[in-house]
Amino acid sequence: MTAQNDDRTPPVRSDRSPWNWLLLLPIVLPLLPFLFNAEEPALFGFPRFYWLQLAFIAVGVASTTIVYRMTRRRNGR
Amino acid sequence: MSEHLTEIVIFTVLFLVVSGMGFVASRWRRPESLDSLNEWGLGGRNFGSWVTWFLVGGDLYTAYTFVAVPALLFGAGATGFFAVPYTVIVYPIVFLVLIRLWSVSHVHGFVTPADFVRARFGSPTLALLVAITGIVATMPYIALQLVGIEAVLKSMGVTGHLPIVIAFGILAAYTYQSGLRAPALIAFVKDTLIYVVILVAIIYIPTQLGGWSGIFGAAEQKFAATPSAADGITLTATNQFQYVTLALGSALALFLYPHSITGVLASKNRDVIKRNMSALPAYSLLLGLIALLGYMAIAAGIKPIGTDTNTVVPQLFDRMFPDWFTGIAYAAVGIGALVPAAIMSIAAANLFTRNIYREYLRPNADDAEEARVSKLVSLAVKIGAVLCILFLDLQFAIDLQLIGGVVILQTLPAVALGLYTRWFHRGGLVAGWIAGMGAGMWMLYNIPNPATGKAHFGGSAFSLEKLGFDTKITLYAGLLALAVNLVVAVIGTVVCRRLGMADGPDVTRPDHYLADEGDPRIKDLDMSTSST
Numbered sequence: 001m002t003a004q005n006d007d008r009t010p011p012v013r014s015d016r017s018p019w020n021w022l023l024l025l026p027i028v029l030p031l032l033p034f035l036f037n038a039e040e041p042a043l044f045g046f047p048r049f050y051w052l053q054l055a056f057i058a059v060g061v062a063s064t065t066i067v068y069r070m071t072r073r074r075n076g077r
Numbered sequence: 078m079s080e081h082l083t084e085i086v087i088f089t090v091l092f093l094v095v096s097g098m099g100f101v102a103s104r105w106r107r108p109e110s111l112d113s114l115n116e117w118g119l120g121g122r123n124f125g126s127w128v129t130w131f132l133v134g135g136d137l138y139t140a141y142t143f144v145a146v147p148a149l150l151f152g153a154g155a156t157g158f159f160a161v162p163y164t165v166i167v168y169p170i171v172f173l174v175l176i177r178l179w180s181v182s183h184v185h186g187f188v189t190p191a192d193f194v195r196a197r198f199g200s201p202t203l204a205l206l207v208a209i210t211g212i213v214a215t216m217p218y219i220a221l222q223l224v225g226i227e228a229v230l231k232s233m234g235v236t237g238h239l240p241i242v243i244a245f246g247i248l249a250a251y252t253y254q255s256g257l258r259a260p261a262l263i264a265f266v267k268d269t270l271i272y273v274v275i276l277v278a279i280i281y282i283p284t285q286l287g288g289w290s291g292i293f294g295a296a297e298q299k300f301a302a303t304p305s306a307a308d309g310i311t312l313t314a315t316n317q318f319q320y321v322t323l324a325l326g327s328a329l330a331l332f333l334y335p336h337s338i339t340g341v342l343a344s345k346n347r348d349v350i351k352r353n354m355s356a357l358p359a360y361s362l363l364l365g366l367i368a369l370l371g372y373m374a375i376a377a378g379i380k381p382i383g384t385d386t387n388t389v390v391p392q393l394f395d396r397m398f399p400d401w402f403t404g405i406a407y408a409a410v411g412i413g414a415l416v417p418a419a420i421m422s423i424a425a426a427n428l429f430t431r432n433i434y435r436e437y438l439r440p441n442a443d444d445a446e447e448a449r450v451s452k453l454v455s456l457a458v459k460i461g462a463v464l465c466i467l468f469l470d471l472q473f474a475i476d477l478q479l480i481g482g483v484v485i486l487q488t489l490p491a492v493a494l495g496l497y498t499r500w501f502h503r504g505g506l507v508a509g510w511i512a513g514m515g516a517g518m519w520m521l522y523n524i525p526n527p528a529t530g531k532a533h534f535g536g537s538a539f540s541l542e543k544l545g546f547d548t549k550i551t552l553y554a555g556l557l558a559l560a561v562n563l564v565v566a567v568i569g570t571v572v573c574r575r576l577g578m579a580d581g582p583d584v585t586r587p588d589h590y591l592a593d594e595g596d597p598r599i600k601d602l603d604m605s606t607s608s609t
Contacts, residue, residue, distance in 0.1 A: 026169045039310070047311065049158070049311045053165075056162065
């Protein structure tokens with residue numbers, strides 16, 4: 001199977017990229033309770049516990065978006 | 078009942094409109110024929126970014142979540158907010174994993190996670206274990222979707238099981254006819270309704286309750302007055318580890334659930350998945366805000382119907398909104414149950430068809446037969462869920478779902494690690510699965526819940542004291558069971574290799590994990606080989 005299809009085998013590709021390390025940030029931050037397990041300072045009436053964890057959502061979105069943009073296959077296929 | 082008439086009418090109308098959409102969905106993106114699992118079970122494997130966003134969002138953030146998470150905050154406070162860190166960390170964790178799973182499934186035409194395990198480790202037994210685990214974990218989850226509908230019906234004064242049986246009957250009929258296209262199309266309506274309701278709720282309700290500081294203040298007062306030391310609007314020194322391990326364990330478990338994988342495999346290329354990993358957290362924000370409805374209910378002085386705290390959010394809507402908008406909100410929750418219930422039953426049915434029926438009963442089943450069996454099994458699964466609610470205690474379904482999370486985590490070494498490494502021996506993985514399951518069950522069995530007076534299966538927070546440690550710290554049982562699983566799998570692999578036990582063949586190749594839309598599939602390759 002491999003032999004007959006050498007001409008159709010796609011070029012060597014990889015998912016490796018230094019940008020992928022950025023994904024660790026939104027994984028680690030929410031797992032550190034000492035960062036957010038407090039009431040002060042409050043923001044718009046939200047204790048820190050709530051607004052900071054909601055803010056981590058933004059960190060997650062930013063990280064995954066950056067990694068997606070930076071690792072897009074330019075001449076993909 | 079008459080005082081809820083407007084609500085009931087709006088709920089019923091929206092429910093019927095959506096059901097109509099479910100039947101029409103079989104014509105949407107019409108294929109030549111629905112008689113294959115690729116079409117019926119995966120919607121043609123061709124969903125773009127938007128459809129996938131609505132579908133997977135509607136699939137993961139279920140009606141039960143929308144009702145149960147605020148109920149948790151209402152009852153216990155900060156610990157219920159774990160849903161937010163959980164749904165933050167899940168996407169970066171699976172970002173690189175899912176594209177590999179998608180690629181290898183694309184090349185080989187896998188429909189279920191067990192299909193992958195079968196091909197990777199050459200072990201029908203291991204695939205069978207993964208399939209059974211998936212089905213067992215999914216069944217109670219489907220039953221729980223009924224809880225969401227029931228909470229809403231109760232709040233409208235509708236009692237008895239007949240309405241639920243009818244609702245599930247309609248759901249079963251259009252899932253049978255349209256397959257994955259039905260929930261994909263309905264998800265648009267469901268998610269739009271939920272977004273509208275929640276945006277209105279979080280803007281309007283706080284103005285009626287003295288602003289956010291007033292809401293948090295009321296919650297703090299309530300928890301200060303209870304005798305329990307574990308509740309409060311922040312975590313305590315002992316339960317914060319449970320909080321983060323539960324968030325991590327749940328995040329690892331989420332994309333092992335067969336229904337999540339179904340949504341991912343239905344997308345048309347890798348970019349769709351990557352884009353969704355950054356777009357799906359919009360639902361996490363929504364979920365975080367929904368969670369806070371639990372505190373709003375405290376501030377508004379809502380009392381649950383009976384002891385069912387799942388009714389606090391419907392009750393809050395009823396108190397705060399005009400009748401017509403409450404009707405829309407209830408419909409959002411009710412329809413919210415249909416999307417995941419449909420996808421879950423499809424996923425469970427596919428597991429049965431591919432990894433039990435075709436593997437052990439009818440090896441020569443063709444595409445059409447597979448689709449026919451899956452359709453029938455999806456019906457059976459829903460009947461099972463309804464029977465579960467009718468004849469068993471509701472608490473039983475909740476317990477089973479709790480167990481489900483611990484159980485599904487035990488497939489992580491074979492499914493998720495298997496995407497990266499072929500180092501494990503199939504014997505080691507089977508041994509690890511058995512050990513992880515055993516440890517998980519033992520821990521869950523030994524977790525009491527003093528609040529409800531239960532001695533067993535009272536939660537997922539395992540006290541390290543039980544292992545002889547001098548501490549009050551509790552951790553998520555699922556993660557501990559997974560650790561046991563991994564240790565045994567590693568030792569088992571080494572032992573199997575030493576003993577020279579035969580390992581299964583691996584029919585995947587490294588480049589299969591990097592393939593994208595347009596790349597040749599194995600079937601195409603076979604055909605090109607035979608024609609040249």
